[in-house]
Amino acid sequence: MSALPQFCPTSRELDDLELLATGALAPLTSFTVLSGGPAGGRGASEASLETLISLTLPEDVHTAAEAAGGVELVDPEGLPLARVAVPGGTVEPLTHAQYGPFRDLYLTPAQAREQYAGRTWIPVTDALTEAQVDQVRALGPVVLVALVGTGTPDLSPVALIRATRLVAQTLPDAAVVAVPLAAHDDPDADHALGVQVLATYAAGDLVAALADDPDGDYADVVADVVAADRPAPDEQGLVLFFTGLSGSGKSTLARALLDKILEQGGRTITSLDGDVVRRNLSAGLTFSKADRETNIRRIGWVAAEISRHGGLAVVSPIAPFDETRQQVRAMVEEAGGAFFLVHVATPLEECERRDRKGLYAKARAGEIPEFTGISSPYEVPEDADVRVDTTGRTIPDALDDVIVALKDVGYLDLPLSTIDEADAPAVEQRAPASVVETPQPGWSSSDERQRGAGVETANSAGRGASEASLEAPLKVLFVCTANICRSPFMELTARHVAGELGAADAIEFRSAGTHGFTDHPMNPEMVVTLQPRGIAGHEEFRSRPLTKAELDWADVVLTAEADHRQFILDDHPALFRKVFTLGQFVESLSGQDDLHGREILTAVGAHRTTASSDLDVADPYRRGPEACERAAAHIESLLRAALAALAPKGSA
Numbered sequence: 001m002s003a004l005p006q007f008c009p010t011s012r013e014l015d016d017l018e019l020l021a022t023g024a025l026a027p028l029t030s031f032t033v034l035s036g037g038p039a040g041g042r043g044a045s046e047a048s049l050e051t052l053i054s055l056t057l058p059e060d061v062h063t064a065a066e067a068a069g070g071v072e073l074v075d076p077e078g079l080p081l082a083r084v085a086v087p088g089g090t091v092e093p094l095t096h097a098q099y100g101p102f103r104d105l106y107l108t109p110a111q112a113r114e115q116y117a118g119r120t121w122i123p124v125t126d127a128l129t130e131a132q133v134d135q136v137r138a139l140g141p142v143v144l145v146a147l148v149g150t151g152t153p154d155l156s157p158v159a160l161i162r163a164t165r166l167v168a169q170t171l172p173d174a175a176v177v178a179v180p181l182a183a184h185d186d187p188d189a190d191h192a193l194g195v196q197v198l199a200t201y202a203a204g205d206l207v208a209a210l211a212d213d214p215d216g217d218y219a220d221v222v223a224d225v226v227a228a229d230r231p232a233p234d235e236q237g238l239v240l241f242f243t244g245l246s247g248s249g250k251s252t253l254a255r256a257l258l259d260k261i262l263e264q265g266g267r268t269i270t271s272l273d274g275d276v277v278r279r280n281l282s283a284g285l286t287f288s289k290a291d292r293e294t295n296i297r298r299i300g301w302v303a304a305e306i307s308r309h310g311g312l313a314v315v316s317p318i319a320p321f322d323e324t325r326q327q328v329r330a331m332v333e334e335a336g337g338a339f340f341l342v343h344v345a346t347p348l349e350e351c352e353r354r355d356r357k358g359l360y361a362k363a364r365a366g367e368i369p370e371f372t373g374i375s376s377p378y379e380v381p382e383d384a385d386v387r388v389d390t391t392g393r394t395i396p397d398a399l400d401d402v403i404v405a406l407k408d409v410g411y412l413d414l415p416l417s418t419i420d421e422a423d424a425p426a427v428e429q430r431a432p433a434s435v436v437e438t439p440q441p442g443w444s445s446s447d448e449r450q451r452g453a454g455v456e457t458a459n460s461a462g463r464g465a466s467e468a469s470l471e472a473p474l475k476v477l478f479v480c481t482a483n484i485c486r487s488p489f490m491e492l493t494a495r496h497v498a499g500e501l502g503a504a505d506a507i508e509f510r511s512a513g514t515h516g517f518t519d520h521p522m523n524p525e526m527v528v529t530l531q532p533r534g535i536a537g538h539e540e541f542r543s544r545p546l547t548k549a550e551l552d553w554a555d556v557v558l559t560a561e562a563d564h565r566q567f568i569l570d571d572h573p574a575l576f577r578k579v580f581t582l583g584q585f586v587e588s589l590s591g592q593d594d595l596h597g598r599e600i601l602t603a604v605g606a607h608r609t610t611a612s613s614d615l616d617v618a619d620p621y622r623r624g625p626e627a628c629e630r631a632a633a634h635i636e637s638l639l640r641a642a643l644a645a646l647a648p649k650g651s652a
Contacts, residue, residue, distance in 0.1 A: 004072040004083060005064040007057060011334070015149040015182035016053050017073060017082060021093040022108040024179065024197050031055040031089035035062035049196070052189050055084060062086070102161045105146075105178040109201045112177050116143045119175070121202040122210060123147055123194060126154040127163040127226050129216030133170065139208060141173040145198065151183030152190075156336060159229035163222050170219070177201070229336075233410035237307030237337035239300075242316035243325065243381060244344030245373045246359060247351035249390040249398070253344060254316035256399045260414050261312065267412075269312040272299050289370055293324045300328030307337025320378040340411060342402055343384035348373050350391045385409070387573070404576075410610045474507045474597060474646055477554035478582075479564050483513030483543035484523045485621050486560040489530070489632055490582070494639050496535045503647035506597070510553070514567045516545035525625055529632035551575060556601055558582045558642070561616040577605035583615025584608060586641045596649040 009017065019025045032054040055073075057065060065071040065086040072094075073082045083092040100106075107115070119141045128136070128144075136142055146164045148157035155163065161178055168174040181197055183190050198207045218226060240257065242250040254271075261269050278285070281298050285291040296317050303313035319325050325341070332339040351373065352360040363371035370376040386405040390398050396417035406412040478490035491511040498507050520543040527538050544550075551557060551572060557579040559565045568579050578601070580588070588608040595603050617634050620627035 004068050004070050005061050006072045006074050006078075006080075007061050007065075008074050008076055008078075009055060011150040012182040012184065013055055014075070014081075015180040016055075017091065018096075018106075018180050019197065020053070020091045021082060021096065024109050024200055025049070025053060026109075026200055028053060030091060031084055033057065033062070033065075033084065033086050033089045035059055049189075049193065052184050052186065052193060055089065057086075101158050102178055105161060105176055106180070107177050109203070112143070112201050113203050116175055116177070117203070118205060119143050120206045120208050121145055121198060122208050123198055124160070124164050124210070125152055127160070127218055127222050128167045128210070129213045129218055131213050131216045132210045133167055133219070135211060136167075136174070137171055142171070142175075143201075144168055144174060144176050145201065146176060146178045147181045147194065148178050149180040149182035151185075152181055155226065155229045159225055163225040166219075166221050166225065231310070233338065234412065235310065236411070237310045237332075237335070238312045238411055239303045239307050239328075239332045239337055239339050240312065240314045240342065241303075241319070241325070241328065241339060242314075242342045242344055243319040244346060245348060245351045245378055246318060246371075247354045248344040248346035249388075249395075250316045250318075250342070250344040252395060253342070253388065253390070253398060253402065254314050256395050256417075257402060258314050260399065260403070260417070261314075261412065264414055267312050268310070269314065270303075270306050272303055272313055272315040277302075287370070289376065292318075293321065296324050297327060300324075300331050303328070304331040304335040304337060307332050308335035318372050318378075320372045320376065322379045322381065325381060338411060340406065340409075341381060341384045341386075343381050343387045344390065345380075345387045346390045404606075408608070408610060410612070416606070473505065474601075475553055475555045476507060476509050476646065477550055477557045478509070478511040478559075479514060479546055479557060479568070480511075480560040480617075481513050481515055481564070481619065482520075482621070483511055483516035483545070484520055485526045485628070486617055486619065486631060486635065487511035487513060488522045488538070488541050488543070489526055490558070490560075490635055490639065492530060492535050492537045492541065493533070493632075493636055494643060495537065496533070497636075497639055497643050498647065501643060501647045503643070506648050507643070507646055510550065512544050512546040512550050514546050514564050517543045518545060519543065523621065523628075525628045526620065526632070528625065529628050533632075533636070548572070554578070555598070556580070556585070556646075558585055560619070562611045562613045565611050580604070580608060581611050581615055582617060582635070582638045582642065584611045586638050587615060589641065589645050592645070596645060596647065600645045 016025075016031070020029060020031070023029075028049055032050055034054055034056045036056050036059065057071060061071065065084075068086075070083050070085045072080055073084060074080050080094045082094050084090070085092075120139045121143045122136060122139075123145050125147050136144070144164050144167065146157075146161050147153060148160055153160040157178075161176065164176050168176050179197065179201070181194055184193075217223075240254070242254045244250040251273075258269065258271050261267060277299055278295065281302070282291075282295045285295055296319050299315050299317060303315055306313040319328075329339045329341070355361070359368065359371070360374065362368045363374040368375075372378050386402055388398050388401055400416045403412070403414045403416060406414070476494065478487040478494070480487035480490075488511050491509045494507075494509045495504070498504050498509075522538045522541050522543075530536075530538055546568070551568065555578065557565075557568065557575070559568070559579070559581050562581055562584075565579050565581050565584075569576060585604060585608075588604040589600070592600055592603050617631055617638075618627070620631040
């Protein structure tokens with residue numbers, strides 16, 4: 001047995017191992033052992049218990065395990081936990097976890113039944129609201145089973161147990177048991193697994209589910225735990241990860257952002273510069289593919305630990321492979337931090353042109369093996385939070401795109417580096433913050449920048465800024481889901497309000513749906529809300545799906561929800577500065593009382609508030625007349641504020 005290869009499983013697999021070893025998954029006592037890469041495993045549709053509880057070994061480990069007859073599973077610190085037969089997957093426990101927060105609450109089913117037989121067992125995955133506590137109080141003696149496995153609780157495992165214990169202390173007879181029931185990316189199978197595990201613990205006693213209470217209030221002490229575990233985006237630990245080719249400008253842009261954050265103050269920040277890390281953390285590593293990826297994982301681990309304690313980390317490795325970037329993202333998110341990926345997407349040709357060290361020339365001559373972009377691939381990230389092409393742009397200009405993107409998601413609120421767009425002519429507007437980059441010192445003028453980066457104006461994709469276009473009516477597009485409730489109400493009400501303001505000829509309105517029906521009438525319950533407001537036109541209205549042509553037509557796009565806005569920007573990031581939720585647009589008008597029409601669009605595009613879901617107009621579809629009236633009143637109040645700004649100066 002000493003010849004067995006060792007392997008440290010994933011967090012999910014470690015949780016499954018503990019349940020197997022304690023008998024919580026009875027009658028199942030073995031893994032389904034699979035061979036593959038670190039992300040291998042079953043398909044999500046495979047819902048049987050046997051396929052759900054799987055152990056995926058890297059191919060080399062699997063081959064060695066087959067030859068030796070098994071594999072020894074160890075924890076992240078190398079402590080042997082169990083032997084698993086290969087093939088077969090039967091588990092032979094070697095030890096059990098003895099340390100960790102609240103370890104005394106991790107009882108086996110046998111221990112739990114011995115202590116708490118005859119009680120009602122209640123699964124818990126989130127902090128209990130006051131209404132749920134009242135429900136539990138009516139059940140008599142209970143066991144609150146905190147399901148703390150990987151991916152299952154809404155809070156961190158420690159926070160969930162802490163919040164559950166605080167609730168238990170307020171009840172006449174309540175105990176807490178922690179069970180590491182992990183999620184497996186198959187909701188139906190995970191639910192069935194949870195039912196089985198709870199039945200094993202309860203052993204015939206009653207199992208009661210809590211009523212959903214998504215909008216319920218917490219007791220003050222529980223609310224404090226939840227608040228600490230779910231910090232606001234601007235208080236959360238954050239890793240700013242810049243990736244791109246050598247010479248793309250990623251390090252320059254990262255340093256500029258670091259300086260900007262230090263200038264602003266208020267947050268602890270650490271720079272994990274590539275060369276410094278190599279000298280102090282990765283000394284001895286070569287520049288082979290394997291060692292370069294090891295270096296990035298080390299950087300990622302340190303950055304994740306910084307984020308765990310609420311700090312900011314800025315890193316700028318080339319990081320050419322998606323697998324390694326995803327590993328870093330997972331480390332950060334597991335630590336409770338946020339991961340913000342900046343793809344500095346400067347083309348290879350421009351990077352070679354900037355190459356003052358001659359590295360690209362040496363790589364093309366075969367003098368540097370495995371050089372990214374030449375003899376080794378660069379896998380373009382599909383999950384970048386912002387993309388920046390620095391070709392022909394100044395550092396401050398490119399940096400502003402990153403700053404705007406960070407502000408939009410609520411992570412950081414930093415001042416822009418360049419001239420306030422509110423004071424700049426429309427023709428000089430930069431491309432929205434979803435396609436950006438960093439230039440080297442000496443990058444070219446703004447005219448060259450716009451030609452090189454394919455920049456659109458803030459007012460429209462593809463329209464010029466001639467005097468005629470500036471005098472043309474503003475074009476406003478409203479967007480909801482199906483284009484039968486909220487957005488048609490917006491369109492018709494906006495037309496009515498514009499008439500009241502004397503701006504009927506100055507603004508044009510349309511509406512569409514992200515998943516819009518084709519040629520449907522307006523929802524009858526929503527039509528009713530128009531009548532007391534004296535708003536006409538619903539008879540002629542017909543719904544339509546959202547198209548790129550509609551987006552190009554609009555000077556500004558106003559959506560009902562943040563999800564609608566994100567739906568648009570996922571496919572059309574270049575429209576970043578003209579797509580808002582209606583609530584976000586109105587919030588962004590604060591302090592802009594002297595600006596109207598196109599001026600206000602330019603100003604709001606540069607200094608918008610976050611598109612928070614708190615500002616959404618709730619969907620009233622099939623929720624009855626009261627929900628329709630609430631949505632109508634909400635929309636009307638927002639539209640009156642929006643149109644007062646969009647109407648020409650001097651309108652009534």
